Amino acid sequence: MLRKVFIGTALLATIILIISLIIQESRRVGSNQGYEPDQPIAYSHKVHAGDNKIPCLYCHFGAEQGRHAGIPPANVCMNCHSKIKKDSPEIVKLREAIDKNQPIDWIKVHRLPDFAYFNHSQHVTANVPCQECHGPVETMTRMRQDQPLTMGWCISCHRERGIMPPEEHQDLNRDKTKAIGGMDCAKCHY
Ligand code: HEC
Ligand code: HEC
Ligand code: HEC
Ligand code: HEC
Ligand code: HEC
Missing domain, CATH: 1.20.5 (Single alpha-helices involved in coiled-coils or other helix-helix interfaces)
Structure with a gap:
């Protein structure tokens, strides 16, 4: 027995x-680090977030309030492109999508497996710059995954910054009263 x-x-x-x-x-x-697919419209972060200094949150307005940063719908683009470069072939594609009421099939670049949970607002409201996790986006002509996005990557930043329970703070200068669990399995897996 x-x-x-x-x-x-x-x-x-x-x-x-x-x-x-x-x-x-x-x-x-x-592991998708370096992944840089062709997109259906030749949208450039360098032109928009770099040269023209449009703030990230103007388009990715979800990042402050919720889990997802989100991709802006085409009518946000039209705030400017109903006038700017409106006859450019790439902008014509945009207008056609709106006329046909069809979403643009942007190819997703960053994606965690379903069993891992990541929330933008937890990080953006704590003033972690987008660039720490997405690299120098304002220089990218085509979007690329800059960081590994593995569990070890998440944990090592949390360790560096003392995002862990008070008894594990040791000499890290964090607010010791804040119950925070950047090492708890259940905060990232549920
Ligand atoms: C004018 C609107 C606009 C601005 C401003 C903008 N983005 Fe984007 N962003 C987009 C669009 C459209 C896409 C989808 C196409 C692509 O991936 O290039 C995108 C895609 C992304 C992605 C990849 C999403 C995925 O598929 O995983 C990241 C990360 C990102 N943006 C970060 C930023 C950061 C950081 C800034 C500021 C430095 C910024 N964006 C500014 C419109 C914008
Ligand atoms: C706040 C204003 C603004 C918004 C919003 C905006 N753009 Fe632009 N876009 C610009 C400017 C400025 C240029 C540069 C125009 C130039 O080169 O003279 C540009 C250039 C472009 C070009 C290159 C056009 C060409 O032929 O040179 C594309 C494609 C483009 N934008 C796509 C988009 C998409 C897609 C969105 C929405 C996700 C978007 N833009 C949102 C201001 C904007
Ligand atoms: C602490 C790291 C971190 C920070 C800071 C961060 N992101 Fe992300 N971002 C991620 C991860 C991880 C994903 C993949 C999420 C998933 O697949 O569930 C992602 C995905 C995205 C996407 C794809 C669509 C979505 O919502 O999943 C966009 C767009 C994006 N981020 C934009 C931004 C912008 C803009 C900022 C700053 C305002 C920002 N991110 C700050 C880690 C970060
Ligand atoms: C700060 C967030 C975070 C914490 C805390 C965390 N994980 Fe993860 N974990 C992730 C992410 C993101 C992935 C997906 C990326 C990857 O596979 O590396 C992952 C992947 C995994 C995998 C898939 C196998 C692998 O190695 O790819 C297992 C199993 C796992 N985690 C178990 C755990 C256990 C057990 C704990 C607690 C001791 C834990 N995780 C704590 C974020 C976290
Ligand atoms: C560049 C640094 C950095 C990276 C990378 C990072 N985080 Fe964080 N994370 C933080 C900071 C800073 C906080 C604390 C925010 C606060 O003080 O409220 C945090 C908090 C969290 C919390 C909330 C913990 C709690 O108890 O409230 C979770 C969950 C979390 N992160 C998940 C993740 C996952 C999943 C990843 C990887 C995909 C990741 N983080 C990558 C910096 C990071």
Whole structure:
């Protein structure tokens, strides 16, 4: 009886180990750092956020209040492009999408696996600059994933800044009364 339980446990442990190795391996292959796909419209962050200094939050207005920063709908673009460069072929594509009431199929660049939870507002309201996680966006002609976005990456920033429970603060100069759990599995996985 005991032997059966032992074999059962060992088998289960082996299966779990194999599954976690497979997950790790597939993540490594799928790690998207440097991913820079072609987009359906040649939109440039360099032109908008760099040369013309349009604030990130003008277009990504979701980032302050909620989980998602969001991609702006085409009518936000038309605030300017109903006048600026309105006959450029790329802007004509924009107008056609609006006329047909079709969303633009922007290709998503940053994506965490479904089992991990990330919330923009937690970070943006704490004054973490967009660029710490997305790189020098204002210089990018085409959007690119600059950082690895792995669990180790999240944790190492939290460790550096002392985003952890008070008893683990040690010598870090953080507000020791703030109950915060940047190392809790459950804050990022649920
Ligand atoms: C004029 C509007 C506009 C401004 C201003 C703007 N963006 Fe964007 N952003 C877009 C659009 C449209 C896309 C989708 C197309 C693309 O990926 O290039 C996008 C995509 C992104 C993405 C990638 C989303 C994904 O697919 O994962 C990030 C990250 C981003 N922007 C960050 C920023 C940052 C940081 C700033 C300020 C430095 C900024 N943006 C300023 C319109 C804007
Ligand atoms: C606040 C004003 C503003 C907004 C909002 C804006 N743009 Fe622009 N856009 C500009 C300016 C300024 C230029 C540079 C025009 C020039 O080169 O003379 C430009 C240039 C462009 C160009 C290059 C056009 C060409 O042929 O040279 C594209 C494409 C473009 N924008 C797409 C977009 C898209 C897509 C959005 C919405 C996500 C957007 N823009 C939102 C101001 C804006
Ligand atoms: C602490 C790191 C961090 C900061 C700071 C941050 N982002 Fe992100 N951003 C991410 C991660 C991680 C994702 C992928 C989220 C996912 O797939 O659930 C992401 C995704 C995005 C996307 C894709 C659409 C979406 O909402 O998921 C856009 C656009 C974006 N960020 C823009 C911004 C802008 C603009 C700022 C600054 C105002 C900003 N981000 C600040 C980490 C960050
Ligand atoms: C600050 C946020 C954060 C915390 C805290 C966190 N994780 Fe994660 N975890 C992530 C993200 C993001 C991913 C997806 C990216 C990746 O796979 O590296 C992930 C991936 C994973 C994976 C997938 C396997 C792998 O290595 O890719 C496992 C298993 C996991 N986490 C377990 C845990 C456990 C157990 C804890 C608590 C000890 C924990 N996580 C705490 C953010 C976090
Ligand atoms: C560049 C630094 C940095 C990176 C990278 C980063 N974070 Fe954070 N994170 C912070 C800061 C700073 C706070 C604390 C905000 C505050 O003081 O309220 C925070 C807080 C959090 C919290 C809230 C914890 C609580 O108890 O309220 C969660 C959840 C979280 N981050 C998840 C993530 C995940 C998931 C990732 C990776 C995808 C990530 N973070 C990457 C800096 C970072």
